Amino acid sequence: MQTVFQHCCLLIWIACCVAIATAPTFAADQAVSFELDIQPILTAQACNSGACHGKQRGQNGFQLSLLGFDPEFDHAAVSRDARGRRIFPASPENSLLLLKATAELPHGGGRKLERGSDDYQTLVQWIRQGAPRRVDGEPTxxxxxxxxxxxxxxxxxxxxxxxxxxxxxxxxxxxxxxxxxxxxxxxxxxxxxxxxxxxxxxxxxxxxxxxxxxxxxxxxxxxPQTEPLPPAVFESLPRNGFIDELVYEKLQTLGIEPSPSVEDHVFLRRVSLDLIGRLPTVEETRAFLDGSESETPAQRRAKLVDQLLERPEFADHWAVFWADLLRPNPYRVGIKAVMNYDNWIRQQFRDEVPYDTFVRQLVTAKGSTWQNGAATLYRDRRSPDEVATMVSQLFLGIRLDCAKCHHHPFERWSQQDFYQFAAYFSKVGYKGTGLSPPISGGEEVVFTSSKGTVSHPLTGETMTPTPLFEIAEVEGDDPVAENHGDPTDPRDALAKWMTSTDNDFFAQVHVNRTWGILMGRGLVEPVDDLRTTNPATNPKLLSALANDFQASGYDFKHLLKTITLSQVYLHSSEPTASNVADRLNYSRHYRRRLRAEVLADAVADVTQTTESFQAMPPDSRANQVWTTRVNSIFLDTFGRPNENQDPPCERTPDSTVTQALHLMNSQQLDTRVRSDKGRAAELAASEKSPEQIVDELYLAIFTRYPTTDERDYAVELVTSAENRRSVIEDLMWAMLNSPEFSILN
CATH class of the missing domain: 2.60.40.1080 (Immunoglobulin-like)
Incomplete structure (x- = not known):
């Protein structure tokens, strides 16, 4: 045993002599910093990436913080963990850290460094100096x-x-x-x-x-396009405001010519479905298309938009978008709580509550979930970290999920930022029965507690509620001050900071989400992921829309009107040779499938039949359904969120084979087309001529008159049919299965 020990000592002595003899010469005062010199090497070589030693439990017993967000942890892992076996100051070149990195010993990550390279020499020098955590006078x-x-x-x-x-x-x-x-x-x-x-x-x-x-x-x-467009192309384009100016400025830079404007019937269908989620009736279509000659097209479009914004369907249509973002599973939080929540959301749109007020009421909600629907947000998200991720994503467009565990890999948000933000929700208290899925039927009261803290998971430090960034208007606020012995709700300070006109994120994420709904794609995608590494396709336009929205007093209808009356909104979806590859700059309108509720209601309007929904009054429309627990094969097929999916829910906009097969083969749809009380039966029994019948079908289903060829063909079918009703039903079925019906052009 003694002989073996002596032999090992001899080998180590020889290795040290060799290392000393071959070591490069460094200046005596050339100190190497772990944080400034060593961590950047580990990061550049992907040693601390999520696929390697940066994963949650590390790799093969060696763990580093993801992308180097925790220097203290990483220094300990390299220099002290595993009894310090990874470094050998007596012979730095024979350190396990370097032998693995140069693949001189088996290494799952392969060769990361070459002997003699700059990075290799830096690591050798650091180990020779004793692997210090910091050096004297080290900057940051x-x-x-x-x-x-x-x-x-x-x-x-x-x-x-x-x-x-x-x-x-x-x-x-x-x-x-x-x-x-x-x-x-x-x-x-x-x-x-x-x-x-x-x-x-x-x-x-x-x-x-x-x-x-x-x-x-x-x-x-x-x-840009290799063939620039002549300036005259853009000089001749009509402009209805700052949207057009900024979009055309970008298109001119890229050399992309926009598609021409759509005809009146396309605008009528597009804006009606966009603003109220409902097809125009036959009478409304006729009135618009055959409108007064005393009005210009622009005047008729502005008048139509004003009328649509005052329709009762407006509130239900837009409430569904926010229900996707806010509405929880009723079996988790209780059916009555979800119904009150849904009613509260819809009432905000009926009352035309400004957007900043809407958000403040949600963020600071308290009271009974059976009386104040907004309080249900806190019945569903019960811990500060859960609320923080939802609120920051929905109302600021900042996704903080990554920063909960480590520094955000694509943004500036740190763990410290996350838990300081989560501390705003530390004093949310509860009275009541709590949750007991899958029933959870009890009432719960949300209130401001005098207790409650959030601690940093690594340091244990108690976090002070702190905004993600400073803005002038709210400087000096003390979110945890006491007021006459009653606890002050930190959420009040948060709501003030969030909705401040100096907080650009607040307005930008809302206008971006709205722009995405109306235009088929957000200026930033995903629409609630505003970050430096995911820039807007047109930053000037995003900023201008947000500023205009703020100046209007966060008036949502003003925002909708501004967008829908722009020339850019009027672009045809038909691509040109110039813009066929454009997916980002709105040189043409981007086609999209109708949302599930909108398509279901369109089928009801076309067939003049109603669908019966569980837990809903008779003759209710699909966009009035208050919970995804209401059974509907049609709505589920066309992308309604799963009832067990946590909000915010993102729908898949793509068309699927299942959807096409459902429209073609659904017995329920066939029954509605062939209903004795439906439109087809009514037309067949009427005194209307074949021409009038065909016109009504096209006006009801496609919001336009048929072309000459379409009219001649359909009229011939109706005229020569032995069973007029059967032909009308077949025509209606074929038109409902066409892309022109289910795709918004």
């Missing part, structure tokens, strides 16, 4: 910058990014080779590990992220 990393943050490239052109790190002592470093890069769309522009961006072969635009130690910068890259 303040920010990173890009030498250029915008590029206009030709197809297949390459350019290089240059990343500079800035420190608290005013020093800088070129960290281009240690930064990591990601393109939002590799098909348009790719980027390699060295920061070289490569344009694709087709025109387009995207953003490229550069990240260095949790600091992020973004470069916007545009590949």
């Amino acid at each position: 990393l303040v920010k990173v910058t890009l030498e250029r943050d915008s590029f206009s490239l030709t197809p297949s052109q390459a350019e290089s990014l240059k990343v500079t790190a800035h420190y608290s002592d005013d020093s800088t470093r070129d960290v281009t080779r240690l930064a990591t890069y990601l393109s939002n769309d590799d098909a348009v522009v790719s980027v390699d590990a060295t920061g070289v961006i490569q344009a694709g072969s087709l025109p387009g635009e995207t953003a490229v992220m550069a990240r260095y130690m949790n600091h992020i910068e973004v470069a916007n890259v545009v590949i």
Whole structure:
């Protein structure tokens, strides 16, 4: 045993001598910092990525914080964990950390470093110095910058990014080779590990992220059309306001010609379904299409929008969008609570409550869930961290989920930010029976408690309610001050900060969500993910819409009117040779399938039949259904959220084979088409001529008159039929199964 020990000591002594003999010479005062020099290497080599040692329990017994968000933890993991076996200061080159990284010992991640490389030498020097956590006078990393943050490239052109790190002592470093890069769309522009961006072969635009130690910068890259359009193309376009000016400015830069404006019948169908979720009646369509010659087209469109915004269907239609975002599972929080919640949401739209008031009432809600529907938000989300993620996503467009466990990989939000924000909900108290799924039928009262804290999960520190960023208007607020012995609700300060006109996120996420609903795609996608690394396709337009919305007093109808009366909203969905590849800049209208409730109500209106819904009064419409627990195969087939899905619910807008098969084969739909009390039976029994019958079918289903060929063909079918009703029913069935009915152009 003694001989073996002596032999091992001899080998170590020899290794040390060899290491000393071959070690590079460093300046004596060249101290190496773990946080400034070593962690960037681990990050650049993806050692602390989610696929490697940064995963929740690490990899093969070695764990690092994800993307280096916790330097203290990482230093301990490298230098002290596993009895310090990963480093060997007596012979740094023989440290396990380096032998694995150079693949001289088996390593699942393969070779990460080459012996003699700059990164290798830095690690050797750090280990030789005793692997210190910090060095004397060590500055902190303040920010990173890009030498250029915008590029206009030709197809297949390459350019290089240059990343500079800035420190608290005013020093800088070129960290281009240690930064990591990601393109939002590799098909348009790719980027390699060295920061070289490569344009694709087709025109387009995207953003490229550069990240260095949790600091992020973004470069916007545009590949315009190779053939620029003459200025006269855009000079001749009509403009109805700032939306048109900003969209056409961007299109001119890209060399994309917009599609022409739609005809009146397309606008009528589009704006009716968008604003009230209902098809125009035959009489309404005739009146608009055959309107007074004393009015200009623009005047008739403005008049129509004003009328639609005052229709009772408006409130139910828009309440459904917010029900998706807010409405919980009734078997979790109680059926009565969900019904009150749904009624509260709908009443806000009926009363035309300004958006900022609507949000303040939700965020600060208290009282009985049987009397104040808004309080149901807190019956469903019961812990501060759950409420924080929902509120920040819905009303600020900031997704904080990642920061709950670690520094957000694509944003500036840290764990500290998350739990300070969650602390605003620390004093939400409850009285009542609580939850008891799958029944949960009891009443619960939400109130402001005098107790309640949120602690940081790593440090144990008690968090003070703190906004995610400072704005001038709310500086000096004390969210935890006492008022005459009664606890002050921190949520009041939060609501004030959120709805301040100085908080750009608040207005921007709402106008972006609304724009996405009306235009088929948000200026930012997903619509509630506003971050530096996910920039708007038209930042000027997003800012202008938000400012206009704020100036209107957060008037939702004003926002809808501004968008629907723009020339951009009038664009045809038919692509041109110039804009066929455009998916981001609204040079044409983006087609989309009708939402489940809108399509169900359209079927009811066309067939002149009603559907009976459980737990609903007779003759109720689909967009009045207050819970997804109400059975409807049709609504489920066309994308209604699953009743067990947690809000906010995002619907899948894609058309599916199941939906097509349902329209073609549904016995329920066939019964409604062939109903003795339906439109087809009524037309067949009427004194109307075949021409009049065909016109009514087209006006009712497609919101337009038939073309000459369509009229001639359909009239011939009706005229020559032995059973007029059967032919009318077949025509109606065929038209209901056409894309023109279920797709909004």
